[in-house]
Amino acid sequence: MPKKQLIITKAIELFAEKGFESTSIQEITEKCGISKGAFYLSFKSKEELIFSIVDNFMMGITNDIDRVVSSEVPNEHKFFTLYTIMFQSLESHSKFALIFVKEQMLHVNKNLFEKIAFYDQQFSASLLKLIDTVYGSSVEPIKYDLLLCIKGNLKGYSEFLITQKVPIDIASLSHSLVDKTNAIAYNATVGYVTEEMFNLRCISTENTITLQHIIEKITQLLKTNDDQLETESLVILLEQLQTERPSQAIMKGMMNTLKQYPRCKLLISGLEQLLEK
Structure with a gap:
């Protein structure tokens, strides 16, 4: 395994066990069996290592959604495809996902919080595109409520599966979530969240966008x-x-x-x- 990938793999294991803040570079290098000098040849700091992990993980998620949107999969099957990909990724990266379940209060590191907030905006933008592709203008009055419900289901079920450590039947779970998504999209008529309200939730500090x-x-x-x-x-x-x-x-x-x-x-x-x- 390449040294950089080794550091990332072992760091994820330690972060999942102890959290970002409590894990030291010394502990990472000891787990990897390398010197601190070797670590600094790959990453300038622990923060850069964390950012690299977050970048790869979050960009992978948004790229997956964009691929589903532009794919030739029939529209009625796109959300099933999305949910399947998302939970396959969760299963493959369960240790990394566990970090975010454990460390809900990411404001302990402002830069990390802002980076994740930025990617959350990308995630929302990609999901909105998928909603438009699958349901069209018929869901316009409830589009942002639907978006929040989809994100809420993904977060809730992911946390449940990670913390309970239960076996995942991805196909059954994806069918279940498609059923819930369609129920809201086809039956809900009264929306609460407007586009303006949703955009107000986006963090707009000077350091958010680089x-x-x-x-x-x-x-x-x-x-x-x-x-x-x-x-x-x-x-x-x-x-x-x-x-x-x-x-x-x-x-x-x-x-x-x-x-x-x-x-x-x-x-x-x-x-x-x-x-x-």
């Missing part, structure tokens, strides 16, 4: 895109962000073009925050 976050989101969007105009606009935007002196005019032009694509909504919002700094 250039690296934006570049990661563009890269993610490019991997799951088949629209030529959207692709060209994202590529030009990425090129500008990676130059020493990006053109504000070109960037704003690309942002205006991308506003027609719902899945780029979070990207545009993040860029606008970044440009205001």
